[in-house]
Amino acid sequence: MRSINFVVLGEQTIANDFGKKGTVTDLTVYDRKESDIIRTWVVPNGFPEKIQPLLQAINISEYVIFYVASLDRYTGEQILALDMLKKKDGIISYSYEVDENRLNSMIKGTVLQNYKKVNSPDIKEELTNFLPILNDGAVQIVVDHCFDVKGVGTVVLGKVLQGTVNQYDNLKHLPSGVDVMVKSIQMHDDDVKQAVCPARVGLSLKGIKPDEVGRGDI
Known part of the structure; x- marks a missing residue:
């Protein structure tokens, strides 16, 4: 099963058209399974109240969908974040109220100037042109995200940044250094035996408590 992860910025409600809504915190996750590909869209709905969800959503995604509805300070902050984190692959679209010349001026000299410009009705079709990015090792x-699930124990949600995770793998939690075992793996709510980068996964873990795991841990 192959995986592709997008971050949705700007007008966040467009993600409702892409997939099924899943986990909702200060990050909201949508996903859709088609044939042998699972596409996931992460929305930093905790932004602009907090900057951390924006940076985290960008970090766990390979590709960017940026729908610009207004040219305000928050659009500028998102442009700066994408450029700082060097997210070079994405598409950019904008509403009819947005001045194209001003937008071009804002993204000039940033990674966004190389994004493909797409009319909003064509965004969903354009998503099929993005391919999975593998990272061995x-x-x-x-x-x-991390939860205490009744009858299961510690469950974490996250992204495989590198390599392949298998059921019953013995791994090390960082930064604590605690040894953990992967009891089970889920992708798109289906039980699987293994998951390959860059899959989004749910892992049931043995050897660590939920309050010992935080966002950004490895």
Whole structure:
């Protein structure tokens, strides 16, 4: 099963058209399974109240969908964040109220100047042109949510940054250094035996408590 992850910026409500809404905190996750590909869209709905959800959503995504509805300070902050984190691949669209010349001026000299400009009705079709990005090596998983599930125990949600995670793998939690075992793996609510980068996964873990795991942990 292959995976592709997008961050949705600007007008966040467009994500409702892309997939099924899942986890909702200061990050909201949508996903859709088609054939052998799971596409996931992460929305930093905790922004602009807090900057952290914006940076975290960008960090756990390979591609960007930026729908600009207004040219305000928050649009500027998102442009700066994308450029700082060097997110070079994405599409940009904008509403008819947005002055194209002003927008071009704002993104000039940033990674966004190379994004493909797409009319808003064509965004969904354009998503099929983005391909999975593989990253081999020792498995690394970045956590964005952690729960205590009754009858299951510690469950983390996150993205496989590198390598492949298998059921019953023995891993090390960082920064604590605690050894943990992967009891089970889910992708798109389906139980699987393994997940390959850049899959979004739910992992049931043995050897660590939920309050010992935080967002950004590996």
